[in-house]
Amino acid sequence: MSLLIQLSVAIAFLLLNGVIDGSNPGDSDEVTALPGLSIPLPFKHYSGYLQGVDSNTQLHYWFAESYGNPASDPLILWMNGGPGCSSLDGLLTEHGPFSVNDDLTISLRNTSWNKFANVIYLESPAGVGFSYGPSSNLSDITTAENNYAALKAFFKKFPTFANHDFYITGESYAGVYVPTLATRVANDSTIRLKAIAIGNGILDRTKNLDSLMYYGYYHGLLGGQLWNGLQVACCSGSSCQYANSNNFLCSHRVRSATNLIWGDGLNLYSIYEDCLKVRQTLAIRNHLQDSNQPLYGTPPCFTESILSKYLNSDAVLKALHIAKQAPKWTICNFIVNLNYQRTYPSVIHFLKNLSSKMRVLLYYGDADAVCNFIGGLWSAEAIQAPKIDDYKPWYINTTYGKTVAGFIQRYDNLDFVTVKGAGHLVPTDQPDAAFRLMETFIGGHSL
Amino acid sequence: MSLLIQLSVAIAFLLLNGVIDGSNPGDSDEVTALPGLSIPLPFKHYSGYLQGVDSNTQLHYWFAESYGNPASDPLILWMNGGPGCSSLDGLLTEHGPFSVNDDLTISLRNTSWNKFANVIYLESPAGVGFSYGPSSNLSDITTAENNYAALKAFFKKFPTFANHDFYITGESYAGVYVPTLATRVANDSTIRLKAIAIGNGILDRTKNLDSLMYYGYYHGLLGGQLWNGLQVACCSGSSCQYANSNNFLCSHRVRSATNLIWGDGLNLYSIYEDCLKVRQTLAIRNHLQDSNQPLYGTPPCFTESILSKYLNSDAVLKALHIAKQAPKWTICNFIVNLNYQRTYPSVIHFLKNLSSKMRVLLYYGDADAVCNFIGGLWSAEAIQAPKIDDYKPWYINTTYGKTVAGFIQRYDNLDFVTVKGAGHLVPTDQPDAAFRLMETFIGGHSL
Structure with missing residues (x-):
């Protein structure tokens, strides 16, 4: 293609895509x-x-x-x-x-x-x-x-x-x-x-859970007895494995620690803030019965009611061009969370x-x-x-x-x-x- | 002393001391x-x-x-x-x-x-x-x-x-x-x-300084490099001595850590609050050149000006029956702090x-x-x-x-x-x- 033809094609493309007139x-x-x-x-x-x-x-x-x-x-x-x-x-x-x-x-x-x-x-x-x-x-x-x-x-x-x-x-x-x-x-x-x-x-689920044990203890969320128990069960010398331990006692104590942190009405998403919805942490705790992994779903202490009310109103749905097929807006969708495969x-x-x-x-x-x-x-x-x-x-x-x-x-x-x-x-x-x-x-x- | 005399003496004592009439x-x-x-x-x-x-x-x-x-x-x-x-x-x-x-x-x-x-x-x-x-x-x-x-x-x-x-x-x-x-x-x-x-x-100066290293790192006040350096120089297995180490390198790194924590404009007395007087932390840092021990004097980020102005006013001095010999009121007295022997x-x-x-x-x-x-x-x-x-x-x-x-x-x-x-x-x-x-x-x- 000659330079002129190339230029013409480029201009035609830009025009078609509204680049030149800004639309x-x-x-x-x-x-x-x-x-x-x-x-x-x-x-x-x-x-x-x-x-x-x-x-x-x-x-x-x-x-x-x-x-x-x-x-x-x-x-x-x-x-x-x-x-x-x-x-x-x-x-x-x-x-x-x-x-x-x-x-x-x-x-x-x-x-x-x-x-x-x-x-x-x-x-x-x-x-x-x-x-x-x-x-x-x-x-x-x-x-x-x-x-x-x-x-x-x-x-x-x-x-x-x-x-x-x-x-x-x-x-x-x-x-x-x-x-x-x-x-x-x-x-x-x-x-x-x-x-x-x-x-x-x-960024790394193992590092996130391993570090949570230290974060919890050094922010006062875990006491000395549980902390010492974790050290005994999960550490060898100065090396500790909390998330991926094969030791039953270690896994049990890590679960106790996550239960204590996740289940006590603390606002985990901002630990010095109050928790507006203490009961929601119970859902998290129940989930922890089945898994060592916390549920990264709706933040337990967060209230979404105003957002939900606003975004699901007919006037807003229309203004935002929301499709009829769209689900009712919620801040977090638990079904998506549960179905999602973390590759x-x-x-x-x-x-x-x-x-x-x-x-x-x-x-x-x-x-x-x-x-x-x-x-x-x-x-x-x-x-x-x-x-x-x-x-x-x-x-x-x-x-x-x-x-x-x-x-x-x-x-x-x-x-x-x-x-x-x-x-x-x-x-x-x-x-x-x-x-x-x-x-x-x-x-x-x-x- | 008979019971009656005892009682009389007791009543006389109570009266003299105003116990019975409430004065x-x-x-x-x-x-x-x-x-x-x-x-x-x-x-x-x-x-x-x-x-x-x-x-x-x-x-x-x-x-x-x-x-x-x-x-x-x-x-x-x-x-x-x-x-x-x-x-x-x-x-x-x-x-x-x-x-x-x-x-x-x-x-x-x-x-x-x-x-x-x-x-x-x-x-x-x-x-x-x-x-x-x-x-x-x-x-x-x-x-x-x-x-x-x-x-x-x-x-x-x-x-x-x-x-x-x-x-x-x-x-x-x-x-x-x-x-x-x-x-x-x-x-x-x-x-x-x-x-x-x-x-x-x-309650215990050694525990206070030892724990500060952990507190600092796990609150983000120290980085990984200094933390790892502290571990290498001050720890043996899972046992660490920061405050009372005989190791020169350990003492040096503990000083670097306390310098970083005390000297950077952080409000150490409430680490999530802003520091109102960043310059005051420099006085603390200068003190640290001579000592591993922080100076527990005037909180560096605290402003006492209103208290000082109020308490040193003539009307307040009179109302509070302050003696002529009394010093001008300050929230903390550095001379007392420096002269004080910590037994x-x-x-x-x-x-x-x-x-x-x-x-x-x-x-x-x-x-x-x-x-x-x-x-x-x-x-x-x-x-x-x-x-x-x-x-x-x-x-x-x-x-x-x-x-x-x-x-x-x-x-x-x-x-x-x-x-x-x-x-x-x-x-x-x-x-x-x-x-x-x-x-x-x-x-x-x-x-």
């Missing part, structure tokens, strides 16, 4: 009036569906353009975890542009990530939130496949965003979704994947491979007992990237000056960061710190 | 009008001096009678620590009847311990707060002697309180003052000492002995890195009292129901209790939990 096929998904919101918005936002690997799987997304310059600001994909939990939790209670008040009005969040980026909130896999499709074959592998297909569908709907710097981010069990999706995207030269970020990720007990090998190509941020609210930061630190260390600085505090500016926001261990292409006093939902608990952390990371700067 | 020599110390307080008080309170072992030593006290029935409610003595810190911090910012507002008005504290008890706030030793006297011979021994003399002087001033159930309580370095004084009082049959309580006590590196033997005779409560805000709860738990365990229950959570009622307030390990005559999310000043940080804890303990009930 996108996704424009029909624009949310033109959001119930409860009474002020005009300084940015556009869209809600609709992205197809997975086949037309039966339709994943709901909500996409908020940047307050700044949407045509050039970076593009972030965000996913909550579970498995089974909705990314609209991220949008509406963590770092999205909107928050739902008790009277069902909508406020704008000062620390929204769309202050500096275009942000896609994707509900995944099928069955989660407003997403629908077959739930018989849910696994880490099919989720990554469907997320990748949905992402490609996003870029078809919004081709003007295809050349933006792109970031894949998420929280909790998205500790699996993010690196598995990023691994596929990294091989796709049409997408400019720059980096990934994971908040309170479950990868560890994603450290994915993270190691990714960090050889791009920047990786692992951040942890240090008051979370569900995906505790010690397990995260051990996972970061297991990547064996070269350290490029000492462990040290990082700061934010407050009304009375600079204050410690957490600690950071910087490795080559890999940052491990704690956020002081935050639980599982870092931006909810420490909005200013989370905002600075993400804005700095996306901007390619150092904390 | 006390201490009545002249009554504070009749407190500057900034605009409402009438439902209780009496007194401020003045109690003589130490000789007339040169005059210890300032502020005594608040109970809201309830002062004639029969229990009597509590409270002391703050340091050494060098004023118990008026306890009165005005923790659990006393009054708090000082920014405009120098006075409010009443809903969770004041004088809701259920008569409470004496004693400034000790000489040089602390408004107390004065020779500062050349300050030590754990002379402090206990002077505190005992002052207590006897209190009962001379207020003989109607001599037959009340009596409790000695305190915080931080009062972890030494309380058991050393209680040991003397326990041998004095004229005083009805029922129990002692210590909040975030420094007892551990008070576990005192506590062991006391717990054989009376109830002992050791409570810890679990977010304090200065006197961390792990060191407290190890000290409680070292008392070797029989366990009478499993480690378990305790609860308080809030507006939305029962919530975990902390954890408790109950031994025979000894309770070890954590207060969730509280720092060094437990009643300041968690007033409702602290109130329930102390009311329950004084009442002889179980949490």
Whole structure:
């Protein structure tokens, strides 16, 4: 093809996809009036569906353009975890542009990530939130496949965003979704994947449970007798195996410890916060009778009633273009959680491979007992990237000056960061710190 | 002496001391009008001096009678620590009847311990707060002697309180003052000492520093590299000695760890709170150049300016009957701190002995890195009292129901209790939990 013909074809393609005139096929998904919101918005936002690997799987997304310059600001994909939990939790209670008040009005969040980026909130896999499709074959592998297909569908709907710097981010069990999706995207030269970020990720189940024993004892959640019993049954010299012990007594004591931590009315997702729903922890405890593994379902101390009421109202369903086939929205879907096959007990090998190509941020609210930061630190260390600085505090500016926001261990292409006093939902608990952390990371700067 | 003569002598004594007509020599110390307080008080309170072992030593006290029935409610003595810190911090910012507002008005504290008890706030030793006297011979021994003399002087001033159930309580370095004084009082049959309580006590300096290494790492204040270095240099198998190691490399790394924890602008007294005065931590760090031991002086992130302004005003000095010889009030006196001889590196033997005779409560805000709860738990365990229950959570009622307030390990005559999310000043940080804890303990009930 001659250069001229190539150019003509390229221009025709750009025109067809609305790149030049700035329109996108996704424009029909624009949310033109959001119930409860009474002020005009300084940015556009869209809600609709992205197809997975086949037309039966339709994943709901909500996409908020940047307050700044949407045509050039970076593009972030965000996913909550579970498995089974909705990314609209991220949008509406963590770092999205909107928050739902008790009277069902909508406020704008000062620390929204769309202050500096275009942000896609994707509900995944099928069955989660407003997403629908077959739930018989849910696994880490099919989720990554469907997320990748949905992402490609996003870029078809919004081709003007295809050349933006792109970031894949998420929280909790998205500790699996993010690196598995990023691994596929990294091989796709049409997408400019720059980096990934994971908040309170479950990166290695063994390290998560092993570290929980230390986290529990040194945060006062386990007493000395049980702790000493664990040492006797699970340790040999200074080496301890709690999660994968073959010793019956060790497994029994690990179960006692997880029962005590998970079953006592503590808010495990933010241990210094009160638990609003003590009874819900009983469901967790009952589950623990059958398994050593905690149930990463609905956070036991979290109340979703306002979100549920808002999102399931007819006016909101209509405004967000929710399909008739969509399930009633719940913050976490237990059926998805129970059906889901956890293919990868560890994603450290994915993270190691990714960090050889791009920047990786692992951040942890240090008051979370569900995906505790010690397990995260051990996972970061297991990547064996070269350290490029000492462990040290990082700061934010407050009304009375600079204050410690957490600690950071910087490795080559890999940052491990704690956020002081935050639980599982870092931006909810420490909005200013989370905002600075993400804005700095996306901007390619150092904390 | 015949019975009749004995009785006459006794009555004469009681009359002379005002026991029968309810008046006390201490009545002249009554504070009749407190500057900034605009409402009438439902209780009496007194401020003045109690003589130490000789007339040169005059210890300032502020005594608040109970809201309830002062004639029969229990009597509590409270002391703050340091050494060098004023118990008026306890009165005005923790659990006393009054708090000082920014405009120098006075409010009443809903969770004041004088809701259920008569409470004496004693400034000790000489040089602390408004107390004065020779500062050349300050030590754990002379402090206990002077505190005992002052207590006897209190009962001379207020003989109607001599037959009340009596409790000695305190915080931080009062972890030494309380058991050393209680040991003397326990041998004095004229005083009805029922129990002692210590909040975030420094009970054993070795355990405090040893445990700080674990506390620091498992709260994210130390990174993996320094932690691994500590293990290599200070541990043999599963046994580690950080505080008293003869190994140069171990001592060096322990110093690096304490420098990192104490020197980075963190609010060590409540690690999830912001530090209001980052620069003050530099003074602590400079001190650490010369010593492995942190300086238990003015809390580095605490602002005392309002208290200082209020207490040093002419009107307040007069209302509280402050002597002309008294120093200008400061929350902590660095000179006292530096001159003070710490006679007892551990008070576990005192506590062991006391717990054989009376109830002992050791409570810890679990977010304090200065006197961390792990060191407290190890000290409680070292008392070797029989366990009478499993480690378990305790609860308080809030507006939305029962919530975990902390954890408790109950031994025979000894309770070890954590207060969730509280720092060094437990009643300041968690007033409702602290109130329930102390009311329950004084009442002889179980949490």
